Amino acid sequence: MQVCQESLADAPILSGLQTSLFFESPAQIYARVFGELKPRTKPPAIRVEFRPFANADSSIRMTEAGLHVRVADVFEGAPAPVTEALAHILLGKLFRRPIARAYTHRYRLYLNRRDVRQRMHVVRQIRGRKFVSGPVGAHHHLEQIFEDLNARFFDGLMGRPLLGWSRGASRSMLGHFDPSHNAIIISRIFDTNRVPKLALEYVLFHEMLHLRYPVDHRGARRRVHTREFREAEKRFPLFREAKELLKRL
Numbered sequence: 715m716q717v718c719q720e721s722l723a724d725a726p727i728l729s730g731l732q733t734s735l736f737f738e739s740p741a742q743i744y745a746r747v748f749g750e751l752k753p754r755t756k757p758p759a760i761r762v763e764f765r766p767f768a769n770a771d772s773s774i775r776m777t778e779a780g781l782h783v784r785v786a787d788v789f790e791g792a793p794a795p796v797t798e799a800l801a802h803i804l805l806g807k808l809f810r811r812p813i814a815r816a817y818t819h820r821y822r823l824y825l826n827r828r829d830v831r832q833r834m835h836v837v838r839q840i841r842g843r844k845f846v847s848g849p850v851g852a853h854h855h856l857e858q859i860f861e862d863l864n865a866r867f868f869d870g871l872m873g874r875p876l877l878g879w880s881r882g883a884s885r886s887m888l889g890h891f892d893p894s895h896n897a898i899i900i901s902r903i904f905d906t907n908r909v910p911k912l913a914l915e916y917v918l919f920h921e922m923l924h925l926r927y928p929v930d931h932r933g934a935r936r937r938v939h940t941r942e943f944r945e946a947e948k949r950f951p952l953f954r955e956a957k958e959l960l961k962r963l
């Protein structure tokens with residue numbers, strides 16, 4: 715239902731589309747969008763290639779040979795309006811032009827489609843190379859901490875995912891739950907005596923909540939920290955103290 719309403723909201727833009735849209739090849743769509751953005755420039759040779767990426771990333775490059783677009787193969791066979799939206803996004807980025815919200819919205823709607831998400835999930839499982847260094851650190855054993863939290867907050871009922879320390883001591887990515895590999899990765903920055911264990915426990919607890927409360931996909935929205943998630947997170951004792959510790963890492 716959501717999708718129907720969203721596409722109705724897009725109707726004025728859709729009606730403005732050239733009727734040729736559905737008969738164009740991806741390269742022709744890129745050429746047309748190029749012409750819209752740079753009406754005085756003759757469109758270069760354009761090559762659109764679908765690549766087996768592990769995610770939905772796409773890239774665009776202008777070389778002497780022309781425009782080279784590499785699109786994640788999750789977009790192969792996507793409806794023409796989606797290809798058009800992606801063309802606007804990539805060419806807009808290339809030429810540093812503002813990208814109309816209708817296009818980013820349409821692009822996200824497609825990636826949020828259940829069948830597309832399922833395909834990407836499978837693709838990540840097969841292609842994604844996840845570095846998991848194992849749960850045993852120099853100072854902390856992630857499985858022990860997991861089981862302690864599991865007993866305290868989840869009645870010991872949460873199935874244990876893969877647990878591992880990150881390769882580097884990242885400050886920007888303190889923890890990460892990867893549903894495709896059912897793995898929780900914790901930044902090595904916590905594997906020390908210098909940082910109170912409370913901070914590590916809080917980060918692992920947060921990632922465990924991601925396992926418990928999956929991402930909410932509605933329309934073009936993607937809500938990672940749902941209301942239930944936020945409520946559950948507050949059950950962690952010394953919640954504020956833990957968050958303060960993270961600020962001072």
Ligand SMILES: [Zn+2]
Pocket residue numbers: 920924938939
């Ligand atoms: Zn989170």
